Amino acid sequence: MAFGKGCHLHLIDGSAFIFRAYHALPPLTRKSDGLPVGAVSGFVNMLQRYVEGNSGADAATHVAVIFDKGSHTFRNDLYDQYKANRDEMPEDLRPQIPLTRTATKAFNIACEEMEGFEADDIIATLSHQARDAGGRVTIVSSDKDLMQLVGDGVEMLDPMKNRRIDRDGVFEKFGVGPERVVDVQALAGDSVDNIPGAPGIGIKTAALLINEYGDLETLLDRAEEIKQPKRRETLIEKRAQIEMSKQLVQLDCNMTLDFTLDDLEVKDPDPEVLMGFLAEMEFRTVTKRIAEKLGVDAPVIEVPAKEDTAAPPEIVEFNADNYECVRDAEALQVWINMIRERGYVAVDTETTGLNEMIADLVGISLSVEPGSACYIPLSHKSAAWDDLFGSDELAEGQMSLDACLEMLKPVLEDEAIIKIGQNMKYDAKIFSRYGIDVAPIDDTMLMSYAMHAGLHNHGMDVLSERYLGHQPIPIKPLLGSGKSAITFDRVAIDDATKYAAEDADITLRLWQTFKPLLHAKQVTTVYETMERPLIPVLAQMEQNGIKVDRDTLSRMSNAFAQKMAGLEAEIQEKAGRPFNVGSPKQLGEILFDEMGLPGGKKGKTGAYATGADVLEDLATEHELPGLVLDWRQLSKLKSTYTDALQEHINKDTGRVHTSYSIAGANTGRLASTDPNLQNIPVRSEEGRRIREAFVADEGKVIVSLDYSQIELRILAHIAGIDALKQAFRDGLDIHAMTASEMFDVPLDEMTPDIRRQAKAINFGVIYGISGFGLARNLRIPRGEAQGFIDRYFERFPGIRAYMDETVAFAKENGYVQTLFGRKINTPEINAKGPHAGFARRAAINAPIQGTAADVIRRAMIRMPRAISDLPAKMLLQVHDELIFEVEKDSVDTLIDRAREVMENASDPAVKLDVKLAVDAGQGANWAEAH
């Protein structure tokens, strides 16, 4: 078929695929000879996924993968620094480059490159040819340099986000249409490609200028007219540099190619060629998968055994057909025997929901060896032929739940058998509802957290893909989504077996992968003393729950609703027309367009910002913003707290059971979800009253103990600030002391305002202070804020030293550490551009916040033993606070014991120069106790 109208050309940016594959995968090598093939493997997977996805009405009729060739292009002749800042290609990637060409050809996809040209130029030329011939083009790439090609039937597809980019997408990125993209790039330059552009001008400013003057040439010709002196001079002085930059970013769409569009027609692969290549690469899993798709037999891949050195563990491919469905006691006994022989087993439970307090057990999967796993269905419902929703009858061929648990209980509770899980807290809580205390345990999610915090999250999908190179079977197709979603007990047992058993298989493999790595990365102690032991403690706290009084909440909801209605009427009257007060978009239009209030700033989505800080400033101009602030506060309290909290009261217990994620926050802090009980209001008087609904059971008392200034104490210790340490020893008001030091005001002449400023600075230090941030927080001029900071560093030089050392350590090692050895990775620390500031401040904050998190973790882990003889329960953790419920008579004992544990939580691992102090409170509800 000749290329023309109705045709659809796909152009794949091959180099981008290669680099993404290289960085996404661990360094794999070919088993027979050690040839690095990780990137090739990833590349093949991506191609295969592309081919599988290329179907339907929108499918490509023509396709090519385009590569770069040679390092010297015409752009280097224009500018010898072009791409000069690029790192050398990694040693183990170089030999894989030609193999990606071979791979492309093996898929029978056209593979094009041309000496002296970049892939982008070939893509540009082909796009123009295809467009001129009346066809459509999709460029598969996320490279912004290609955005200039979009329009007239040419679109981009970002393969990472699976998002199409059309004219609007380009506009979003550059603030101008595709035809002006090069102009903006010429001005803004590009640090990645080392394109100079106009110094001091970024994309935002560039777009502004281009939109004002029409195009780059006009802008440069009329540069004299620009008001901002700096900008004007730059444009005049750097004209030559800017014009050269434009030549560098302008893609060549008129290359002479030695092939035509017709040569790019989509062709089916020759199975023999493709299988041959894959077998040569020794890719077992993908070979098998592609063979299946093509309906041919997978070639046998024989790997000659290495004679010397201990061979690495056999890499066993994933095969869902190998999983066993255990349907009776005999079959289960075989598995139990295997488990006892090994001394470990990976366990996963399937249930009817995500809430462990409510969900029922549906089945259990087990694995003791990579590639082999079983699923024990227990309460799957049978499919009824005449009923769309299935019946309530149990499906045939399942063990009875009781019989199964009776057999498994001794194993799950056996001291000599390690039970391995991914997010074991969930499974342990499920089992505990059936009277089984699972122990001892290991948790692959927490192992990953101890090693990889800051690098990625620790869900099974991410871990499997990253560390096993395997994409798990997705659950979505089994359960569906939205209101037609079903629970797992309605999934057919055969499908369930493949999915569920694979999870156990993956978990076991992750455990085998991570176990030795924990030692190598020196985080075994962290994992064993601060992650794993927290599981049973949190499980117990979550099961305890806290009693919440529905009537109190309901009354407050009604009161809030009434007040809101009044405010709403008043707001709309002042606005002159009805509108949705809860819509920031509509509010912005009212305030800035209709009422013409000053200072309207649009965000990146084109909407006006209407945050609390903006409205507070506007409140001096008009009454309306203040009313909206009041309305917003009530709306927040009602929807997030007084309304939503009622939904979370458990029917059986009358209590609210939050769930803590142990591996959520990078710093070691916990996070609370469903509901979040770590952000219950306290700062405003009205909000604080919500805590009155958190009550003690009859005859009991709520007790709250919280660390006083724990982060500042830790900072004083880590940075070695003697003045601070002494102030804590003397029990001084730390903020007042800081103020006195900084502003030379004697303590007895301290004013609240000076103290407030010093307090803001103290917090700022913990956050990696910046003049801008402090200025915004204190609402003072930038220069004044910077003056404060300079003065602070002058008085406490150790703080600056700590900051510099911490950042230097992060740059050197790629992570920072808490006092207890928790490592927080800082992958962005060497980044350039806006990321840099973020990463820097996060690196400064992480050891402080993380050490505080470690301290309270240690206290929590010791707490159950310390209070086991008391009629008391630990209910909640709020970062530096622990909340208990205790019988009235034992309140004082509990406070003594808990305080003892908390104040000494760092011993004996770390000897702090500053004592930790704990404040305590008690009452009938949380408001009184705090």
Place this chain on the structure above:
DNA sequence: ACGCTCACG
């Protein structure tokens, strides 16, 4: 699904 806004330490 994503951004905005706002609750907490």
Place this chain on the structure above:
DNA sequence: GACGTACGTGAGCGTA
């Protein structure tokens, strides 16, 4: 003289 900024979270809502 500003690319853009205080650190760490989760939830509800409006808007696409």
